[in-house]
Amino acid sequence: MWCQRLAWLLRGRRGSAGRRWPWLPRGPGPVLAVPARCHPTAPASPCCAWQLHQDHLELRYGSTVMRLDFVWLRDHCRSASCYNAKTSQRSLDTASVDLAIQPQAVRVDETTLFLTWPDGHVTRYGLEWLARNSYEGQKQQVMHPRILWNAEIYQQAQVPSIDCRSFLETDEGLKEFLQNFLLYGIAFVENVPPTKEDTEILAKRISIIRETIYGRMWYFTSDFSRGDTAYTKLALDRHTDTTYFQEPCGIQVFHCLKHEGTGGRTLLVDGFHAAEQVLHQAPEHFELLAKVPLKHEYVENVGGCHNHMIGVGPVLNIYPWNNELYLIRYNNYDRAPGPACCGCCPPDDLFPFLQVLFVDNWRVLHGREAFTGYRQLCGCYLTRDDVLNTARLLGLQA
Numbered sequence: 001m002w003c004q005r006l007a008w009l010l011r012g013r014r015g016s017a018g019r020r021w022p023w024l025p026r027g028p029g030p031v032l033a034v035p036a037r038c039h040p041t042a043p044a045s046p047c048c049a050w051q052l053h054q055d056h057l058e059l060r061y062g063s064t065v066m067r068l069d070f071v072w073l074r075d076h077c078r079s080a081s082c083y084n085a086k087t088s089q090r091s092l093d094t095a096s097v098d099l100a101i102q103p104q105a106v107r108v109d110e111t112t113l114f115l116t117w118p119d120g121h122v123t124r125y126g127l128e129w130l131a132r133n134s135y136e137g138q139k140q141q142v143m144h145p146r147i148l149w150n151a152e153i154y155q156q157a158q159v160p161s162i163d164c165r166s167f168l169e170t171d172e173g174l175k176e177f178l179q180n181f182l183l184y185g186i187a188f189v190e191n192v193p194p195t196k197e198d199t200e201i202l203a204k205r206i207s208i209i210r211e212t213i214y215g216r217m218w219y220f221t222s223d224f225s226r227g228d229t230a231y232t233k234l235a236l237d238r239h240t241d242t243t244y245f246q247e248p249c250g251i252q253v254f255h256c257l258k259h260e261g262t263g264g265r266t267l268l269v270d271g272f273h274a275a276e277q278v279l280h281q282a283p284e285h286f287e288l289l290a291k292v293p294l295k296h297e298y299v300e301n302v303g304g305c306h307n308h309m310i311g312v313g314p315v316l317n318i319y320p321w322n323n324e325l326y327l328i329r330y331n332n333y334d335r336a337p338g339p340a341c342c343g344c345c346p347p348d349d350l351f352p353f354l355q356v357l358f359v360d361n362w363r364v365l366h367g368r369e370a371f372t373g374y375r376q377l378c379g380c381y382l383t384r385d386d387v388l389n390t391a392r393l394l395g396l397q398a
């Protein structure tokens with residue numbers, strides 16, 4: 001049961017959350033004078049009918065049957081005194097709504113629901129708006145469309161890299177890039193001059209750079225300037241970064257500026273795909289990975305750098321209200337002493353890259369092969385909200 005529900009949530013659909021608005025009143029209350037019977041609206045809109053119940057209105061609009069609680073209907077009123085359309089903010093004090101409120105009169109025409117409340121206040125709702133914003137309407141929407149991948153799926157999909165100029169200069173280029181990023185959790189920009197400054201321009205096109213203990217834009221090479229394996233020539237097995245932050249960085253940008261030597265290829269694993277495999281093959285392990293909190297820490301005492309960061313959380317982080325997996329925290333290097341963790345990362349996906357790579361650090365694990373010679377990368381972390389904000393402004397579902 002748990003297993004099945006999670007299976008489709010991994011692919012980014014909305015769950016049938018167990019409980020509806022838990023803060024709404026339930027149980028006996030005054031019964032409406034209007035008997036519960038069906039009110040078809042004008043013959044011109046046969047697709048809409050409604051029925052009053054004790055604490056809610058049932059409204060059928062097209063194929064959507066909505067259960068609209070009276071408190072919800074009063075609270076969401078879009079009249080000028082209840083809602084500021086200029087700021088898109090609610091002005092109504094929700095706490096002032098009588099929890100036993102019932103409308104005095106209800107009318108529905110082809111496009112609009114009209115409610116008159118006991119104090120005479122009138123609320124109007126567009127039926128389209130209700131269908132989009134009601135629980136039932138939202139439940140049907142795909143919240144975060146995703147394509148889960150392994151090496152074969154990703155290669156077959158032939159996801160194009162976006163040209164740097166198109167990314168920087170056109171909304172279409174940026175939108176295509178973000179669509180790929182949202183679907184796969186990784187996306188590439190090609191033909192970027194190999195400098196930190198050019199990489200920064202790309203980062204700023206989609207987000208705000210998240211400054212961390214590593215700085216804002218960083219360079220790194222195998223000089224052990226920081227107390228971390230990333231600053232060596234050693235292989236790095238698959239991991240997500242900053243697991244030792246309370247909120248791990250949302251997105252990581254990598255740009256390989258120079259490599260005179262061998263090896264050093266980037267490994268990428270879609271952690272959500274891996275989680276899905278675990279869910280099917282060993283649901284009890286999935287549950288363990290979702291339940292057992294692990295402590296991660298970053299203890300650094302190298303040169304002038306002194307840091308002690310701690311972040312705690314399970315490997316698989318799941319929203320309790322809809323069972324959606326939203327964040328993977330997996331870094332065996334940075335796991336602090338404590339309970340053991342089950343390895344959860346099946347096959348490796350290998351990517352040589354010279355382009356700028358954007359990685360969803362909440363979903364996709366990265367690593368690298370050991371290498372020889374001089375290898376220099378630059379990059380930065382991005383704030384997740386700002387990337388999603390840019391995507392939404394371009395009309396994408398994020």
Ligand SMILES: C[N+](C)(C)CCCC[C@H](N)C(=O)O
Pocket residue numbers: 214218220228229230239240241242243331333334
């Ligand atoms: C990316 N940059 C080189 C700046 C830092 C690397 C941080 C490495 C750390 N072990 C972690 O996984 O979070």
Ligand SMILES: O=C(O)CCC(=O)C(=O)O
Pocket residue numbers: 230236241266366367368377
């Ligand atoms: O050197 C690389 O390609 C990646 C190193 C790494 O994991 C990191 O910097 O976060």
Ligand SMILES: [Fe+2]
Pocket residue numbers: 230239240241366
């Ligand atoms: Fe890393």
